[in-house]
Amino acid sequence: MSDVASNKSDQDGASGGFVYPGLLLPFALIVACFAAWGISTDLTAPMVNVFSSVFDMSAFQAALVQFSYFGAYFLLAIPAAIINSKFGFKGGVVIGMSLAAAGAFLFFPAAELMTFGTFLLALFVLAGGLSIVETSANPFVMSLGPEHNATRRLNFAQAFNPIGSNIGVLMATLLVAPHISEAVTKQGMSEEELLAQTSSELEKVMVPYIILGILYLSLAIAIAVVKIPKNQRMEETDFSGVEPGVFGRLIRNKTYSFGVVAQFFNIAAQTCIWTFLPFYVQYTLGASKSEAGWWLQLSLISFLLMRFVMVWLMGKFDGRLLLTIMCGAGVVFSLVGVLLGNVVGALCIAALSGCISLLFPTIYGVALTGVGKDTKFASSGLVMAIVGGAIAPLVHGRLQDATNPQFAFVFVLVCFLIVGAFGVYSMRHGVDLQAQEKESTDA
Template sequence: MTAIRDSVAEEAPVRKGTSGRGFLYPGMVLPFCLLVSCFAAWGLAGNMTDPLVKVFRSVFSMNNFQSSLVQSAYYGAYFCLAIPAAFINSRLGYKGGVLIGLVLAGTGGLLFIPAAYVMTYSVFLTALFTLAAGLSILETSANPFVMSMGPEHNATRRLNFAQAFNPIGSNLGVLLAALLILPKVNPATAEQRAAMSQETLLATQSEELKAVMGPYVALGLLYILLAVMIGRVKVVERPVESTAGESGGPGRLMRLLRNKRYSFGVVAQYFNVSAQTCIWTYTLHYVTDALGVSDKIAGYWLQASLIVFLVFRFLMVGLMGRYDARKLLLLMCSLGVGLSLFAMVSVNILGVLAIVSLSACISLLFPTIYGEALLGLGEDTKYGAAGLVMAIIGGATMPLVQSYIMDKTSPAVSYITVAGCFVVVAAYGLYTLRAPRPVSAA
């Protein structure tokens, strides 16, 4: 049975007369389904990590800026590992990159075991960095891998479909954090913790950090299981249609930099990930400040935000069958600016609803920017994909800006950061509408 499945997956890409029709090339259904499960799996990690900013702030009695280093470690790993991932993809193919990424991410999840017993913030950051390093390689490989599994003319829509499963994992991640982590965090303030005896404080922190450990260890085991399953399916990757030259090295870098659709796309992706990370990271801060509720109740609002993201991701995939994805991007970014500004001045239940609604605005941004920026890159696609994943560094840097503004003003005022991010992404959408399409995408 395995041999038959493997032969189908290997032979399907080279059949004639089918390359221009359908959503996937023949025989690609099983590899595509397994790869889509990876999109859900890394979404689970990303959004289970968002609440850790506030968890570690409480456990270790830190300010917002210090606790935001959680996001710096997580998204900084994406930046550091994207280029190595491109080299891996060039030498071992997209599948090789997916497998290495899953194993490394699994190792990061298991590192939460020693971190919970050492009870040191820096060790948790190391575990998060390792986990995210694996996810960086996984994402750098999986996104273009999905695009290569079918005709180029519907590659962006195919990527949007695969990315639609990412918020399923995101919702599960937030739910796990709300059920397994946040309820175990002692509500004691920094002053109350300082007044505890050393034994009581250590016992309290140990219980809290072991609650953090459990879900991440399970996540690490899930990544290793996925690696085993994907490793058993053989897929021959199709050569990429090329409009670029064959030279690599400095020539490739200069081609990418001179390609405005791509280079502007990297900038837009930076600000898109910045907006997404800031929205979800500081939803808890905004809700608790605006409504005066506990972190647990605020966690349900974050869950609602992720549900909105999930529903609109699938809705946007459907709308893209009738409307230009670039126009939808411009529309949603404009709405995002308006909602951010409204939340700044209406710090009440309506402002909270505006914050939750921002998830609808970001629902189609990542895969649409990704697909538009890679159009026509040909042989440069693997390295172009790495540049777009490096743009995820926005998730490491922009929360520091927002947290600094928050420490100086309030959670509501800090959302001016999100509004500015939407403006930049909207500008990219406008540019892609006005610029000529690459020849190979026609």
């Protein structure tokens, strides 16, 4: 009798807990991956400004950095889903981290060759690996505990991503930006002096990526050796096969389809904010590249703080409501930034990072709710939407070249409007996960 009661208690604990018993270490290692790929994403964003100076390019040309980086996410998402189907989520994370490490190490030969194209290739391989990691890690985290709090668990894991983001920007600000000369400074240099200066600058660009490669390889090894205990409830959500008609079912699922569109514009807004905020403060406030880097750091601190605030608020309010409210705030802040080219406008543009803090994991969790055995391919579709980060900087960069860095943030305003529309739609047609979690807790 006592054994029956004990088993029932264990089952209740497993169904009502945040993470299934015995899975805390794997959960912690996967959360570390969220922070690790945040370093790369936000180390790369300031590189648009850096490469525009090193290779003397327009904003549109320099935006090819983000096109190469986020384009890899689009191209590798479906292969990532196939890898997950064959090797599982854990295998996907290990393979992805290993490929990302290889891409990071490619920065060494790229710095020696001193051509923009080789850096784009290194970024593509790095981002391709991280595409596999994200396609695997997001649903992996959701499968490590009960479905009713899967979105909140993903928000918790994603809250560590901006820690990595801040580290990435700090690395760019301290290790790279101070060593990059303005284009005006190079105008009086001879060909030999210019070659030596370019070589020196590209070596500074290489250093943080070599550090990243070591980190990614270490994580790949750690995750490969850790044992994941069998858990029946986890296995119910970790499907190894793909049933026929998966793409048709996903397209007909309106919440999922709209979620993919919303994720595209969410990543579009995020990438443009972090890529073009330095240009904005240089244009409106006359800031130097180094000072602009600190503005980006401030913006990412707001992103970090709001992530944890939102995880707490999601325990009290529907995540879809919070998403809609934050998108509304994003529209207002974008408009103020476009109209006021001063410190107030710059603060509003910097605050946009706080507005996007909960968007990715909330869109991801809401869109995947109820897709069942199609989870792995559904996950790849949401990761493919990250291609918004490849296309949007080209649009924003072209708009900036045609007008100015201040007016170009109209594009970000439009992105917030579209994501906000998804929030409204999902509240009207989706499942109230917050209510589900309360019912489970009460039970």
